[in-house]
Amino acid sequence: MKIHHAVFAAALALAGPAAAETWDMPTPYGDATFHTQNIAQFAEDVARATDGALEIKVHSAGSLFPHAEIKNAVRSRQVPIGEFFLSRLSNEDPAFGVDSLPFLATSYDDAARLWAAQKPVVTALLEKQGLMPLFSVPWPAQGLYTKNKVNSVKDLSGLRFRAYNATLEEFARLAGASPVQVEAPDIPQAFSTGQVEAMITSPSTGANSKAWDFLTHYTPINAWIPKNIVVVNKRAFDRLDPAVQEAVLKAAADAEKRGWEMSKAEAEAKTKIMADNGMIIAEPSPELMAGLKKIGAEMLEGWKAGASDQAKSILEAYMQ
Secondary structure (H helix, E strand, O other): OHHHHHHHHHHHHHHHHHHOEEEEEEOOOOOOOHHHHHHHHHHHHHHHHOOOOEEEEEEOOOOOOOHHHHHHHHHOOOOOEEEEEHHHHHHOOHHHHHHHOOOOOOOHHHHHHHHHHHHHHHHHHHHOOOEEEEEEEEOOOOEEEEOOOOOOHHHHOOOEEEEOOHHHHHHHHHOOOEEEEOOHHHHHHHHHOOOOOEEEEOHHHHHHOOHHHOOOEEEOOOOOOOEEEEEEEHHHHHOOOHHHHHHHHHHHHHHHHHHHHHHHHHHHHHHHHHHHOOOEEOOOOHHHHHHHHHHHHHHHHHHHHHOOHHHHHHHHHHHO
């Protein structure tokens, strides 16, 4: 009997390392970003729960693939897993960009209801590309960053405006500004060289890019609460041992829950950091909010006109 145990142990020892798998995971944001920190925790949880059978190696700040290429890298199985900003895919289908529609969901409760409506549609669309969503985490609500106080939409006219997706490009144009595509890690340089003069982004990105070095005012307009999503290549996932699959799904569910809480804490903490570093936190004027909401309403109508039935079904479920 002992011999059998010894043989079994030896076989296990041989099987152990051979069965272990390492997944490279590209992410677009730096290590200081709470999304990246949450993903690092997710990777740790997977390694611990699987006893090292699956190791996820996180490559942050676009170091493995630039942001724009991450989804297709996972789709083409260059990597099995990756993270990206969900509404980057709004050109593929408007359903991906519902969370970036201005003033549709402006609180975390609204954002959670919107994700509940959006998730089944996004899951079905990604499934057609051989991808499976694991979890999604929101950024804090988007605020306005400028070099001067903004009293109305007219004050944005003519400014070079940082954009990160098609929705924000349209928003900038309707506000009379000129949109310029700039990724988060390139923000400080874009402002210092005059490539951009204003932006709408979260307090996280504002504080992480030290916005006080090149801007004076932050106006919390709570325009929208967009999300990042972590997806896995379905074939890579299906090849995993069922126990490992279960561990990955459990770690993903924990990461989604933890990520939403981190986002809420982040909004408060990062706004304070900006204030502590001398940025003026300016409450938006009624005139500014009225003008912005007018743009939001116009964009919603335009979105509906071009939206697929699936995308419209998200809006209908959310509005109920």
